[in-house]
Amino acid sequence: MTAVLCRHFGLSDIQLAEDIASDTFLKASEVWPVTGIPANPQAWLYTVAKNKVKDYFKHKAVFELKVKDNILKELNEKTLPDDIDQRTISDSQLAMLFAICDPIIPIAGQISLALQILCGFSILEVAQALLTNKETIKKRIFRAKTALRDSKFELKELSDSQISARLAAVLKTIYLLFNEGYYAQHENHIIRKELCMEAIRLALLLTAHETTNLPQTNALIALMCYQSSRLDARMDKDGAIVLFEQQDVQQWDSDMIDQGNFYMVQATDTQETSKYHIEAAIAYWHTVVDNQSKWEYILKFYNQLILIEYSPVTALNRAFAYAKMYGTEAGIEETKKLNLIKMSHYFGLLGYLYRDLDQAEAIDNYTKALNLASSLTEQDVYQKQILALQ
Missing domain, CATH: 1.10.287 (Helix Hairpins)
Structure with a gap:
């Protein structure tokens, strides 16, 4: 909705579009329990949002000047498409995604802002996706919005060279969106399938254009x-x-x-x-x-991946593949070298590797993983492993 509002009404203030979107959903939460969900909820939401945009401009002080009538006339003529379909939304989302990935913003700020605005991530989810803390993300997003506002942000057609320059950040955003669905850090969900499907949908749209295919x-x-x-x-x-x-x-x-x-x-x-x-x-x-030789290839690829872009998760996955290739004891030694004592998955992997070697050690590691786990679903996994060993 934020993307559609910015595109069709030429809103240069992303914060304003976000506020209007939030107000629209608040209105729905107040009205729908009384009147029931409308036949076309999507159309209802966009109609309310459109009217809120008009109300905003009507109340701006600038409209008390002589140009008020002309501007209001132009605004009333500028309406959203009668049929808000996936194409309308997708086109707006992609346009917004490339607009946000502006080189005037550091790439970390671009991705943080895109995850918040277009993917609906909370500050905590953005921080978890980018392996940093909430305060850092808040500052990045604030600076990114300020930079866009100061540069007179608008959704406009980009040249092929501009699109190419911004593609890396766009792909990284889609990648992180998918990962949040697949390895969700959400409090009560470890899989969020709708985010995975949304990421695939956005990526497929990129294959429709020669510059991004x-x-x-x-x-x-x-x-x-x-x-x-x-x-x-x-x-x-x-x-x-x-x-x-x-x-x-x-x-x-x-x-x-x-x-x-x-x-x-x-x-x-x-x-x-x-x-x-x-x-x-x-x-x-x-x-x-049923192909045990696959672990040789998997380990080889993890060795390449770590050289390109190291992350704790990649290192743990590589340690698992190492254990599959060279045996459990070698895998334990490789895992311990990482010393990722603040990660639940670190102790979870050690618990898994110790299962057939030392049950007490396995239970101890699973217990540490349980205490560090952020979601109820993940906690349930470790709890079951502990009970099974006991």
Whole structure:
């Protein structure tokens, strides 16, 4: 809604568009419980938002000047499309995404702002996605909004060179959006499928344009398709997480795997290799069943990925692959070298590796993981592991 309002009414103040969007949903929460949900909730929301934009301009002091009548006439003629469809929204979202990824803002600020405005992340979720703290994110977003306002922000058509320069930040935003869905840090949800599907949808839109239909774009789509193929198998009927080795492969979505293969082929028609290519290759091998030699390839790709972009999660995943390749004891030593004592997944991996070697040590590590876990679903996973060992 923020993107659509900025695009169709030429709002240069993103904060204003966000406030109007929030007021609109507040209005719905007050009206719908009384009158019932309207036949077309989306149209209702956009109509209310449009009227709030008009009310805002009517009350601005500038409209008390001589130009008031002319401006109001022009505003009344500028209406949202009669049919607010996914195309209208998607076009506005992509336009806003590229507009936010403006080089006048540091790339960390671009991504933080995009995740908050276009992906609906809270400050905490942005901080978790970017592995930093809330105060840092607040400052980044404030500075980013100030920079856009000072530069007279507007949604306008960008040149091919501008689009190319901003694509890396756009892809990173979509990647983080997908990750938040797949490894959700939300308090009560460890998987948020709607975020995964939204990320894929936005990435697919990029393939419709020659300037953005690049190998790295296709590699990112391939990665997301491979990962999404296992979404249904990652949760049981009670909403509890199912670990990879316990998943029912019959629940894996073969169509999504085929889609991943298709986009992987599109991504490898040049010599370019991005982090998305490597992660997609890792995800592909995870879809291969009954082939123990796959861990040799997976470990090799993790070794490459760590050199391109180190992260604690990547390091832990590499340690898991190392254990699969060289044995449990070697995996434990490799994991302990990381010393990520503030991460629940660190102790969770140690608990997993100690299961068949030292049950007491496994329980101790799972207990530490339980105490650090941020979501109820993740806590439930560790609790079950402890009970099973006891």
